[in-house]
Amino acid sequence: MTENQLIVVTGASTGLGAATARELSRQGFHVLAGVRRERDADAIRAAGVEPIILDITVPEQIEALAARVAADPRPLRAVVNNAGIQVNAPVETLPMGEWRRVFEVNLFGHIAVTQALLPALLRSRGRVINISSIGGRIAMPTYGAYAGAKFALEAVSDSLRREVAPLGVDVVVIEPGGVRTEIAGRGIATATDLATRMTPDQKQRYGSLVRAINTLMDTGTASGLTADAAARAVARAVTVRRPRARYPIGRDAAVLLRLARFLPDRMLDRISAANLRRHRPAPAAV
Ligand SMILES: NC(=O)c1ccc[n+]([C@@H]2O[C@H](COP(=O)([O-])OP(=O)(O)OC[C@H]3O[C@@H](n4cnc5c(N)ncnc54)[C@H](OP(=O)(O)O)[C@@H]3O)[C@@H](O)[C@H]2O)c1
DSSP states (O other), X not given: OXXXXXXXXXXXXSHHXXXXXXXXXXXXXXXXXXXXXXXXXXXXXXXXXEEEEOOXXXXXXXXXXXXXXXXXXXXEEEEEEOOOOOOOOOTTTSOHHHHHHHHIIIIIHHHHHHHHHHHHHHHHTOEEEEEOOGGGTOOOTTXXXXXXXXXXXXXXXXXXXXXXXXXXXXXXXXXXXXXXXXXXXHHHHHHHHHHHTSOHHHHHHHHHHHHHHHHHHXXXXXXXXXXXXXXXXXXXXXXXXXXXXXXXXXXXXXXXXXXXXXXXXXXXXXXXXXXXXXXXXXXXXX
């Protein structure tokens, strides 16, 4: 039954996207797995996993994806908007070009892919699965751009869900906590590089904060779920008959979301500061 249905997964070269593509193909779906490079296409290609070159910030590649889906007689069961980048820096120091890059990938790219595939999803009464984050509900220091784009993705998901539910399309948000993927290593490298570009004054103000967040990023993902376990949760959101609007993934996400729901902001500020203090090195250059 499922092999007669298509699923699109973006950002399938590594991490959660690759694991989700493989899990859904194991369940019998035919997965169109978006990757940006031929060598990643070769690595993910398998029975039931068909790579497609897709940078979600490139309109022509999104058009080609929509044409590929439209030409396929199989119904489109879901699009999993998973691609993402992690860019951490204090609001004061993150260059505007980087702010725009984060929003291009983590928000506008998903909207563009969703717009392009909605006609097919409406025909098949399919599902939009948006991979947000715990950072889509709580904004830690240096997460301004990442959390800003994820909060926005949550809001856009709410609007879209209310627009297309009457038309038979479900919209589901996934909110992972730590998952062991490439993202932490990439995020730490980016944050470290951005920190070297700070002025001496900014380094004085934020250097130890950046170091503490890097440590937290490292430990938070290292103690997180495997990508395979998180992928099984994403697959459940694709296949469950009546999906919830939101699925936190992992114990850390469930606990943090509960705290965020019930504690006042000032209390959350104190918890965040105390947590960071434990990881803060003595004030020094980054
Ligand atoms: N891991 C976690 O702890 C965690 C927690 C919360 C939420 N998430 C979310 O989970 C999703 C997957 O992240 P991950 O942890 O699996 O990280 P990852 O291993 O770094 O994977 C990110 C994927 O996104 C792709 N990507 C980046 N920019 C792209 C673009 N412009 N167009 C298309 N694809 C692009 C990457 O492709 P390239 O290899 O070509 O760069 C890669 O396939 C992200 O949305 C992330 O925010 C992860």
